[in-house]
Amino acid sequence: MKDSIVALLNASQPDAAAFGGLGVSPNPICWIGTESGAPGGDIWSTGGNGLGDPNSPTVCPKACDTTLQDGDHWFFTAGDAIRTRAQLIEVYHGTVGRNGVLELDFAINRDGLVEPAHAARYKELGDWARSCYGAPRWELANATCAAQQCVLELELDPAGAAVDRVMIREEIGLGQRVRAYTVQAMALGSTAWQAFSSGKAVGNKRIDLTKEPVVATKLRLTVSAFAGADALLVKQFAAFTPVGCS
Secondary structure, eight states: OHHHHHHHHHHHOTTOEEETOTTTOSEEEEEOSOSSSOOOSOOOSBSSSTTOOTTOSOBOOEEEEEOSBTTTOOSOOTTOOBOOHHHHHHHHHHHTTBTOEEEEOOOOOTTSSOOHHHHHHHHHHHHHHHHHHSSOSEEEEEEEEOTTOEEEEEEOSSTTEEEEEEEEEEOGGGOOOEEEEEEEEEETTOOSEEEEEEESOOTTOEEEEEEEEEEEEEEEEEEEEESSSSOEEEEEEEEEOSTTOO
16 A cells, blocks of 8 residues: 555655654654553654664654553443553653654544543643643753763752752754763752662654652763764753642
């Protein structure tokens, strides 16, 4: 069917994003490799299916498709249990928070509508995402780092605020370039940096959470390795309090 699909897209929607569309669309989206909503690692926007490949020249963002109903159940069944708000928050952090594209299904009921209980749960997830991440408490935006040297410090005002998560974003239009980074915190009353989080992939969005909030005066992002010789543009380095995120 490939030739027919290519002809149809070229005629009607040449710029369409196509799931599994390598070789079919100029804007392919690759499958993450699981329908669980828990890919379980750093996600690369380059390479084929699965978590991707940071060394691949092929751009293919990863679609993280999963269900609202329990048990990988895609088709509506009256009375089926649906995931809790807490479970969906875990899915969000494991997909969106790891540079994935979350595709949460709609299992349409026998009346051709979204089941009211489902609609309520979708709204809960959306309300939570806006409450938690809609407005960072502190942020640096569009910071440019010199080639092969990227250290950014984020002052927390007032000093001594509780921080339990950070968000890092690359300018993805320039490619997914970060290969290794660390975040450190300077605790209130200390002059030494302590580990907060670390990782390899950033991409469009990376969210790191700590088990317990850290009462800190400032945070430091160090990108120790990134691809390319040009300066790196960090679109956002933001920190959040636990308020609105539980």
